Amino acid sequence: SDASAAQAAADRNGQLTKPPGALGRLEELAQWYAGWRGDPRPTISAPQVLVFAGNHGVAAQGVSAFPAEVTVQMVANFRAGGAAINQLSDLAGARMDVHALSLETPTADFTQGPAMSEAEACAAFAAGWDAVDPGADLLVTGEMGIANTTSAAAIAAALLGGTGWAGRGTGIDDAGLARKEAAVAAGLAANPGRTGLEVLAALGGREIAAMAGAIAAARARRIPVILDGFICGAAALVLQAERSDVLDHCVAGHLSAEGAHRRMLDAMGKAPLLDLGLRLGEGSGAALAVQVLRGALVCHSGMATFAEAGVAEG
Amino acid sequence: SDASAAQAAADRNGQLTKPPGALGRLEELAQWYAGWRGDPRPTISAPQVLVFAGNHGVAAQGVSAFPAEVTVQMVANFRAGGAAINQLSDLAGARMDVHALSLETPTADFTQGPAMSEAEACAAFAAGWDAVDPGADLLVTGEMGIANTTSAAAIAAALLGGTGWAGRGTGIDDAGLARKEAAVAAGLAANPGRTGLEVLAALGGREIAAMAGAIAAARARRIPVILDGFICGAAALVLQAERSDVLDHCVAGHLSAEGAHRRMLDAMGKAPLLDLGLRLGEGSGAALAVQVLRGALVCHSGMATFAEAGVAEG
Numbered sequence: 001s002d003a004s005a006a007q008a009a010a011d012r013n014g015q016l017t018k019p020p021g022a023l024g025r026l027e028e029l030a031q032w033y034a035g036w037r038g039d040p041r042p043t044i045s046a047p048q049v050l051v052f053a054g055n056h057g058v059a060a061q062g063v064s065a066f067p068a069e070v071t072v073q074m075v076a077n078f079r080a081g082g083a084a085i086n087q088l089s090d091l092a093g094a095r096m097d098v099h100a101l102s103l104e105t106p107t108a109d110f111t112q113g114p115a116m117s118e119a120e121a122c123a124a125f126a127a128g129w130d131a132v133d134p135g136a137d138l139l140v141t142g143e144m145g146i147a148n149t150t151s152a153a154a155i156a157a158a159l160l161g162g163t164g165w166a167g168r169g170t171g172i173d174d175a176g177l178a179r180k181e182a183a184v185a186a187g188l189a190a191n192p193g194r195t196g197l198e199v200l201a202a203l204g205g206r207e208i209a210a211m212a213g214a215i216a217a218a219r220a221r222r223i224p225v226i227l228d229g230f231i232c233g234a235a236a237l238v239l240q241a242e243r244s245d246v247l248d249h250c251v252a253g254h255l256s257a258e259g260a261h262r263r264m265l266d267a268m269g270k271a272p273l274l275d276l277g278l279r280l281g282e283g284s285g286a287a288l289a290v291q292v293l294r295g296a297l298v299c300h301s302g303m304a305t306f307a308e309a310g311v312a313e314g
Numbered sequence: 315s316d317a318s319a320a321q322a323a324a325d326r327n328g329q330l331t332k333p334p335g336a337l338g339r340l341e342e343l344a345q346w347y348a349g350w351r352g353d354p355r356p357t358i359s360a361p362q363v364l365v366f367a368g369n370h371g372v373a374a375q376g377v378s379a380f381p382a383e384v385t386v387q388m389v390a391n392f393r394a395g396g397a398a399i400n401q402l403s404d405l406a407g408a409r410m411d412v413h414a415l416s417l418e419t420p421t422a423d424f425t426q427g428p429a430m431s432e433a434e435a436c437a438a439f440a441a442g443w444d445a446v447d448p449g450a451d452l453l454v455t456g457e458m459g460i461a462n463t464t465s466a467a468a469i470a471a472a473l474l475g476g477t478g479w480a481g482r483g484t485g486i487d488d489a490g491l492a493r494k495e496a497a498v499a500a501g502l503a504a505n506p507g508r509t510g511l512e513v514l515a516a517l518g519g520r521e522i523a524a525m526a527g528a529i530a531a532a533r534a535r536r537i538p539v540i541l542d543g544f545i546c547g548a549a550a551l552v553l554q555a556e557r558s559d560v561l562d563h564c565v566a567g568h569l570s571a572e573g574a575h576r577r578m579l580d581a582m583g584k585a586p587l588l589d590l591g592l593r594l595g596e597g598s599g600a601a602l603a604v605q606v607l608r609g610a611l612v613c614h615s616g617m618a619t620f621a622e623a624g625v626a627e628g
Binding site for chain 1: 330331332333334335336337338339340379380381383384387388390391394395396397398400401402404405484485571587588589590591592593594598602605606608609612613616617618622623624625626628
């Protein structure tokens with residue numbers, strides 16, 4: 001982040017025609033974005049939404065309310081423009097790219113051993129890294145992958161400890177939730193002693209690794225990121241486990257209805273922009289939150305100063 | 315509201331390519347809007363933002379961090395396009411109209427007696443009613459008026475009882491807050507026995523009466539309303555005191571940082587769409603929330619159904 005641009009943005013914020021602090025969180029958002037873009041009066045003109053899809057061997061444990069073939073069906077829906085993320089990307093004025101990652105080759109069932117080899121995980125991470133448009137000025141990473149809340153729960157359990165990370169996902173019943181909890185526990189037992197990025201290979205999926213790669217690439221390119229929900233959060237946690245400040249270019253787009261998401265956000269020290277009970281994934285909550293960030297920036301960059309408007313400062 | 319349109323929207327919602335309920339509050343918002351518009355697959359194409367300005371005799375009690383001349387200065391800023399609400403209206407694709415209501419004639423100081431005569435209050439209410447574009451498909455009502463959080467606090471106290479309705483407003487210090495609290499108490503003492511719309515004349519202001527008129531007109535024309543913060547909430551409360559279901563066409567756009575706003579929303583039984591610490595007024599929080607409602611509608615009206623997309627329903 002560029003301290004001089006952030007300071008210039010803070011100075012500008014203090015001169016805008018409003019009582020100090022009256023735009024609340026919008027003010028800090030604008031200054032955060034200005035710092036990362038190195039521009040004290042920035043706009044969002046080229047947001048990118050990346051949707052990664054992957055299939056999961058752990059689906060065989062009966063952990064999802066939907067059959068595994070829905071992953072590829074939804075990829076077709078993304079490409080045809082029919083999914084929620086298509087509509088929300090359009091509303092955000094965002095370019096949306098869909099990357100289906102070896103859907104015909106699900107990861108291995110992590111209750112039996114590592115979901116991916118190191119090479120497979122690195123390839124997926126690299127696919128995410130390469131998917132980021134260097135000309136983007138904002139990034140949303142989303143995903144689709146039947147059974148991936150189970151993978152995300154296992155990653156969170158491995159990195160943060162504790163239990164209760166499994167949730168209802170797309171709407172599984174009590175028996176299915178019990179199977180998810182058992183799968184998470186079995187996954188940890190079958191993959192002991194993993195830390196940081198090793199957890200990604202052991203318990204993750206290709207779409208989660210790709211999100212981690214994209215989030216890391218965005219930081220390298222000073223592209224701010226809006227995080228989506230529970231599964232995106234698991235990808236972010238893996239990066240944070242490697243380096244504590246590595247998510248400074250990210251804000252939490254929303255609080256998911258997936259039960260353990262708040263614990264995940266607390267572990268990242270991030271407060272969500274929206275809390276509307278979404279639990280769809282795809283990047284949907286983050287794409288909606290683009291408009292909140294854009295609202296912050298149109299105010300910051302478009303408002304008159306007290307001097308320009310001839311308004312008394314109180 | 316049109317029950318058959320709402321039912322058709324609910325039926326459509328159940329067929330969209332997402333797990334049931336996965337879009338959370340966006341789903342109920344879309345169905346609510348569909349009912350009020352009588353269209354099971356609606357869009358927002360003509361939103362209107364109305365900003366009313368008024369001056370308050372109670373400003374003489376030293377209840378604001380800003381001098382009273384800021385009201386007319388900010389009206390000029392609205393007209394020149396320099397305020398936050400201008401930027402947020404543009405982002406929402408909304409028409410924005412500014413109505414300055416007899417700024418040269420402040421209301422009377424309500425600590426001494428009624429702020430307005432019945433005729434003055436009715437004229438302001440009518441100005442708000444007439445300001446609503448019959449062709450609008452969504453309405454935001456905002457305001458500007460130095461000292462109007464004091465007026466709004468007095469209205470809430472008169473209608474809902476209790477104390478602690480005064481807050482920091484634009485950022486007043488402890489001594490000023492004590493003066494606000496005293497002014498509210500004096501206002502109630504000087505205007506005893508008022509109910510419903512009588513409270514508007516006794517303790518309100520022209521911009522608050524105009525917001526009440528606009529909200530009522532919108533209902534008559536089946537135009538859904540997004541409520542702004544504490545002052546807009548006071549206008550809505552006056553209507554609710556007359557008839558309990560009269561705010562069914564309204565959603566709460568955001569939770570203001572003005573301390574007592576949550577109590578006000580609780581009294582209306584409304585949960586805010588956003589909670590970002592805004593306390594600016596002008597309609598700013600509600601205008602930002604237009605994008606949340608629009609997100610709900612682009613998903614509802616634009617997504618493919620399971621049958622259209624060939625996706626398994628689980």
